[in-house]
Amino acid sequence: MSTFTAPKGIPEYFPPESAGFLVVRDTLADAARRAGYGYIELPLFEDTTLFARGVGESTDVVTKEMYTFTDRGGRSMTLRPEGTAGVMRSVIEHGLDRGQLPVKLYYNGAFFRYERPQAGRYRQLQQVGVEAIGVDDPALDAEVIAIADEGYRRLGLSGHRIEVTSLGDNTCRPAYRAKLQEFLHGLPLDEETRRRAELNPMRVLDDKRPEVQEMVADAPLMVDHLSVAAKEHYEQVKAHLVDLGVQFVENPRLVRGLDYYTKTTFEFVHDGLGAQSGIGGGGRYDGLMAELGGQEYSGVGFGLGVDRTLLACQAEGLTVGDQARCDVYCVPMGETAKRRLVAAAGGLRAAGVRVDVAYGGKGLKGAMKAADRSGARFALVLGERDLEAGTAQLKELASGEQRAVALDSLVDEVRAAVAERR
Ligand code: HAM
Secondary structure (H helix, E strand, O other), X not given: OOOOOOOOOOOOOOOOOHHHHHHHHHHXXXXXXXXXXXXXXXXXXXXXXXXXXXXXXXXXXXXXXXXXXXXXXXXXXXXXXXXXXXXXXXXXXXXXXXXXXXXXXXXXXXXXOOOOOEOOEOOEEEEEEEEEEOOOOHHHHHHHHHHHHHHHHHOOOOOEEEEEEEOOOOOOHHHHHHHHHHHHHOOOOOHHHHHHHHHOHHXXXXXXXXXXXHHOOOOOOHHHHOOHHHHHHHHHHHHHHXXXXXXXXXOOOOOOOOXXXXXXXXXXXXXXXXXXXXXXXXXXXXXXXXXXOOOOOOEEEEEEEHHHHHHHHHHOOOOOOOOOOOOEEEEEOOHHHHHHHHHHHHHHHHOOOOEEEOOOOOOHHHHHHHHHHHOOOEEEEEOHHHHHHOEEEEEEOOOOOEEEEEHHHHHHHHHHHHHOOO
């Protein structure tokens, strides 16, 4: 008999830890909703060309990491490696940019990259993302950064850092790129790095090897070669961040792995994670929409890694998520009691209380153990004698305190007990 395992590099979340996963995802998404972003649900796979054109032909994502397959109709399809290109396609296709601007959208879900798996680096990764399209206002860049910061903070995170820079616009970047290439040509770089310098010279600035770091220490930086407009934009983003009380550091060597960025770019970094320290990132993209066949609209957005944010919470010793499966665990002793309690469980659930039942005829001892394991605050025990008295026993598991509740008003009394503050 063969046995199966999940594909390599895919984190799975199951109880009790999955409760933390949901809280991270929902808290980050809620921060976006609070700023007026509406939910968009996108295809998990799209036309391969969309990602090749959108993300950039020279990126690692497109050249090495895409899950591409031919469907039964002979079309080349790719599992989405990121969300921005798909959002753009959908906005263009459905004319969402014909209404009020900016179009503000958020999404969450799985993305796929064939990377070498390691701690915090997965082949199926989860993101919460936002995109604000159609308005080129630095205050919007600051809003996007502040939303992420607010989401992290509401999870209780404090050890993250926000790095920002400007990658310039199409008036200043080409000249800077040529200048940087000229500088890199003069260095004794190895063959592969030389090739990278031709394709994407800014990526060389991000090379982690100490000998390369030393060589590029005096390299020209984009922030020193910004056009007047790009510089003004960047200054305003920073001013708005200060007004919003968002702390950030400037990192003029910040390089992102996707090609569409212009002007503001940023990354959220957490040092508790080892090598995979980026818990989120994003920036502005001026030319993407036009590149994909839409209007000349600029956009700005982020993608926050849910998996890595959960790891960051764990690294900070935070307990995220209620690990209890239920509030009340019903323990029926005998068939009549079972019928009453199974019915009561339905009533309690309808009233908003989380309830489980000791199914399978467990004895009292086994059932009480199961009650403890469920994380419930109360056990609701119903035995023969209780039935005769018309009551059930509501036992608070932590304190051992127990009191009788009338069967006639069971739902109301138990719901009130659950709602009471501990
Ligand atoms: P990204 O930086 O490629 O940006 O991904 C965003 C975040 O997703 C990363 O900071 C990281 O937390 C998480 N992530 C990426 N790859 C992996 C992986 N292999 N394993 C675990 N987590 C990972 C984007 O995807 C852009 N679409 C963000 C954006 C939206 N920019 C503008 N709008």
